[in-house]
Amino acid sequence: MMANHWPLWRRQIAAIVRLEVRKSLFHRRALILYLLALAPVLLVALLANIHPTLVRTSAVLDATGHYVRERTVVQRHGPLQDPAVAPLVFADLYNAMILRSVVFFGCVWIFMNLFRAELVDRSLHFYFLAAVRREVLVAGKFIAGLVTALTLFSMSTAGALFFYYQARGYDAAMRDIWDGHGMAQVFTYLGMTWLGCLGYGALFLTMGLFFRNPIVPALVVYGWEWLNFLLPPVLKKISIIHYLTSLSRVPLPEGGAAIVAVPTPAYISIPGLVVMTGVLLYLASRRIRSMEINYGGEA
Amino acid sequence: MTQHAPPMSASPADAASPSADSARTVVFSNVSKFYGEVLGVNGVNLTVGPGITSLVGPNGSGKTTLMNLMTGLVRPSRGRISVLGMTTDEPEQLFRQVGYCAQFDSFPRGVTARGFVTGFLEVHGFRREEADRLAGAALERVGMLAVADRKVASFSKGMRQRVRLAQAIAHQPTLLVFDEPLNGLDPMARAESIALFRALAAEGLFLIISSHILHEADMMSDRVVLLNQGYVVAEGSVQGVRAAMDDQPMQILVRCDRPAALAARIFAQELAVEARLLTLPNGDPALLVRARDADRFYLRLNSIVAEGDIALYAVAPADDDLQAVYQYLIGGQGGTA
Numbered sequence: 182m183m184a185n186h187w188p189l190w191r192r193q194i195a196a197i198v199r200l201e202v203r204k205s206l207f208h209r210r211a212l213i214l215y216l217l218a219l220a221p222v223l224l225v226a227l228l229a230n231i232h233p234t235l236v237r238t239s240a241v242l243d244a245t246g247h248y249v250r251e252r253t254v255v256q257r258h259g260p261l262q263d264p265a266v267a268p269l270v271f272a273d274l275y276n277a278m279i280l281r282s283v284v285f286f287g288c289v290w291i292f293m294n295l296f297r298a299e300l301v302d303r304s305l306h307f308y309f310l311a312a313v314r315r316e317v318l319v320a321g322k323f324i325a326g327l328v329t330a331l332t333l334f335s336m337s338t339a340g341a342l343f344f345y346y347q348a349r350g351y352d353a354a355m356r357d358i359w360d361g362h363g364m365a366q367v368f369t370y371l372g373m374t375w376l377g378c379l380g381y382g383a384l385f386l387t388m389g390l391f392f393r394n395p396i397v398p399a400l401v402v403y404g405w406e407w408l409n410f411l412l413p414p415v416l417k418k419i420s421i422i423h424y425l426t427s428l429s430r431v432p433l434p435e436g437g438a439a440i441v442a443v444p445t446p447a448y449i450s451i452p453g454l455v456v457m458t459g460v461l462l463y464l465a466s467r468r469i470r471s472m473e474i475n476y477g478g479e480a
Numbered sequence: 481m482t483q484h485a486p487p488m489s490a491s492p493a494d495a496a497s498p499s500a501d502s503a504r505t506v507v508f509s510n511v512s513k514f515y516g517e518v519l520g521v522n523g524v525n526l527t528v529g530p531g532i533t534s535l536v537g538p539n540g541s542g543k544t545t546l547m548n549l550m551t552g553l554v555r556p557s558r559g560r561i562s563v564l565g566m567t568t569d570e571p572e573q574l575f576r577q578v579g580y581c582a583q584f585d586s587f588p589r590g591v592t593a594r595g596f597v598t599g600f601l602e603v604h605g606f607r608r609e610e611a612d613r614l615a616g617a618a619l620e621r622v623g624m625l626a627v628a629d630r631k632v633a634s635f636s637k638g639m640r641q642r643v644r645l646a647q648a649i650a651h652q653p654t655l656l657v658f659d660e661p662l663n664g665l666d667p668m669a670r671a672e673s674i675a676l677f678r679a680l681a682a683e684g685l686f687l688i689i690s691s692h693i694l695h696e697a698d699m700m701s702d703r704v705v706l707l708n709q710g711y712v713v714a715e716g717s718v719q720g721v722r723a724a725m726d727d728q729p730m731q732i733l734v735r736c737d738r739p740a741a742l743a744a745r746i747f748a749q750e751l752a753v754e755a756r757l758l759t760l761p762n763g764d765p766a767l768l769v770r771a772r773d774a775d776r777f778y779l780r781l782n783s784i785v786a787e788g789d790i791a792l793y794a795v796a797p798a799d800d801d802l803q804a805v806y807q808y809l810i811g812g813q814g815g816t817a
Binding site: 189192193196197199200204208302303304306307308309310311312313314315317470471473474475 | 515548551552553554555569571572573574575576579580582584586587588589590599600602603604605607647648651
């Protein structure tokens with residue numbers, strides 16, 4: 182019986198995704214998202230291309246040891262140029278800039294607005310007046326938010342990684358990507374971004390349905406995620422950032438005051454985030470099932 | 481809280497009853513809705529059948545709340561609602577058969593009239609080609625096909641209203657709920673919309689329409705539901721409701737050649753509580769009678785005429801229109817028409 186509904190639900194979800202992606206990616210409001218996504222790319226590009234140089238002068242001698250001429254070598258000497266420290270610097274940048282800022286606030290903006298902005302614009306009732314299950318509406322909106330977030334923040338991550346490798350020059354970058362751990366690193370960072378969008382997306386979509394002014398709870402979550410390094414190991418696990426940073430191939434520096442906890446293995450982190458997303462979407466579906474349209478007052 | 485009398489019903493069969501065919505009706509069973517401490521509607525028992533039913537009442541009387549309740553946009557605090565045999569908790573079933581043109585004058589940004597209706601139909605689950613076809617047909621029906629590809633933001637209020645009408649009828653529902661659908665329309669568009677409503681009703685659809693404009697509601701409705709302060713104060717056909725108002729004698733205008741003589745006969749037979757001699761705008765004499773029992777008055781009038789000394793030209797009820805009913809039931813309580 183249930184299976185018969187799938188073609189209809191697929192069509193409905195596709196229609197919702199088309200409408201929502203158009204709104205979230207091609208609307209004036211999306212400008213802030215583009216700027217947010219561009220910020221880490223610009224920062225890494227600056228670090229990669231504007232850097233101190235080290236000028237080394239040495240003598241060129243012939244086979245008999247006689248001085249022939251002087252050789253001047255100009256070396257790029259920035260944090261991303263040194264193969265020993267560059268992965269750590271980028272990991273730090275990724276953690277602070279992309280994961281905790283761009284992905285976090287981007288997801289706040291995208292996913293909270295999926296329902297909240299429609300309440301503010303007084304247009305949510307159009308969905309409620311269609312013959313669509315409210316759970317299907319939640320799924321459609323979530324997928325639309327995910328398409329938007331993944332598109333923008335994957336490009337943001339990929340752009341930052343491009344300049345990270347560009348900092349060391351083409352040959353070194355190619356060696357690292359194809360012969361070293363570069364490819365695995367690229368996919369790990371992209372995967373962390375995708376899982377961040379999934380987890381934060383579900384969290385903020387649900388918060389947007391439960392709170393009239395979800396900005397305050399979002400800031401509380403932001404504080405909790407930032408202070409995660411100070412929390413005891415048990416409390417660390419009640420956060421999304423812990424599971425994301427556990428996936429990093431480069432140990433992320435947490436500072437001197439940090440309470441160190443053993444990273445959660447990927448086989449727990451990844452399914453854990455997916456299960457959490459499912460639970461949050463279930464709560465959102467329950468909430469929207471009983472939701473009333475009353476633009477003047479409580480939604 | 482003020483105790484309200486049970487609503488005046490034109491016919492007992494109209495009142496909510498378990499025997500009513502629920503698959504063909506909208507039934508409110510003791511429905512109340514409170515917004516916090518604010519009363520939306522209270523103790524509503526109502527059965528709405530096919531044809532055009534108008535919800536009439538002053539602002540804040542509960543018209544929109546009733547419409548939002550029957551379309552599941554709000555949930556009752558108490559009581560049960562059945563719409564064509566369905567509950568309002570399952571929009572995926574309900575809106576296959578229900579179209580609602582709400583009062584909210586807002587649209588997604590940047591959308592065209594066609595894009596809006598087509599998008600809505602696709603969310604319903606229609607395939608693109610079918611959605612395009614239905615959207616075109618609906619926009620044509622409300623007279624908006626020529627401007628279908630213009631952005632809704634550039635439309636006047638009346639045009640936006642008609643786009644919402646198109647959205648409500650596009651998926652070809654059985655029950656149409658229109659909240660103040662004539663608001664913002666110019667006289668020509670109002671007349672066209674009323675004609676559209678009548679045509680839809682003639683096709684066998686149910687229409688439930690709220691309106692402030694009494695003569696328009698009177699003109700297009702098969703029955704009315706009068707609301708005041710969250711209570712249903714009367715329901716049924718306008719004439720039926722009027723006839724049931726025992727405390728308000730019926731006004732009947734009689735055109736005849738000897739109104740004074742007729743008045744004397746009427747009083748002699750105790751048929752009226754009041755009779756006034758009038759001169760009509762065309763100069764003809766007439767008699768305005770207020771009779772407690774209109775049926776008895778008409779019967780006796782026949783006898784008087786049969787006696788042959790008074791020539792009767794015309795007899796017509798003077799206050800069985802919605803305006804009068806509204807005035808008697810609500811007007812005294814500060815209602816605005």
